[in-house]
Amino acid sequence: MSAWIIALPVIAGGAVVTRLLRRRGRCALRLLVAVNVVMAAAALAVTAAALAAGPASAAARPPAPAGNWAALLGAAVAVAGSCVGAGIAVAYTGSAALAAMSERPELFGRAIVIVGLAEGIAIYGLVVAILLLGKV
Structure with missing residues (x-):
């Protein structure tokens, strides 16, 4: 703050x-x-x-309990899977958008929206991971 x-x-x-x-x-x-x-x-x-200043002490926060491994693993899988999926989606939609814009430049706005929707997949995975980490 x-x-x-x-x-x-x-x-x-x-x-x-x-x-x-x-x-x-x-x-x-x-x-x-x-x-x-x-x-x-x-x-x-x-x-x-x-x-x-001297070194900071790490004793201010108690260690996380050992039983939360499933939530942490689920958050990691959610982020990793959604990022890989978003990368593949952006690769295909981005190349198709560039091909379409090379033929008709007025399609720029529509093409950017489609690529943005593909990037939204990664944000959904991040939201799921935050929800899972909130349960820890």
């Missing part, structure tokens, strides 16, 4: 700098370089702080 609190102002600042870069040439470029130097210094400070 705290990472997002830090990241949102940085993203907003990047958007402002990008707008300035589009409107003003040389001044905006200097501002962009200055922002990059500040960001590099902040990254160096965070790295130094992380290296100065």
Whole structure:
């Protein structure tokens, strides 16, 4: 959560700098370089702080019980199977979509929808795995 609190102002600042870069040439470029130097210094400070801290202890979370192997195996099979199936589906639909678009370029929107539906298979497997892991 705290990472997002830090990241949102940085993203907003990047958007402002990008707008300035589009409107003003040389001044905006200097501002962009200055922002990059500040960001590099902040990254160096965070790295130094992380290296100065001691190692984290792994005792904060209790170990998982040994009886959950079936749910973990089911989640692994769900993700692996759906990803393999999605890969095969995207291979066939993607090549067919490219062939159709080479003949009729106006079919781009329909072809992308069909390829997106094939990619949805992997998301279904991920949802099933999350549901199974929720039972652990």
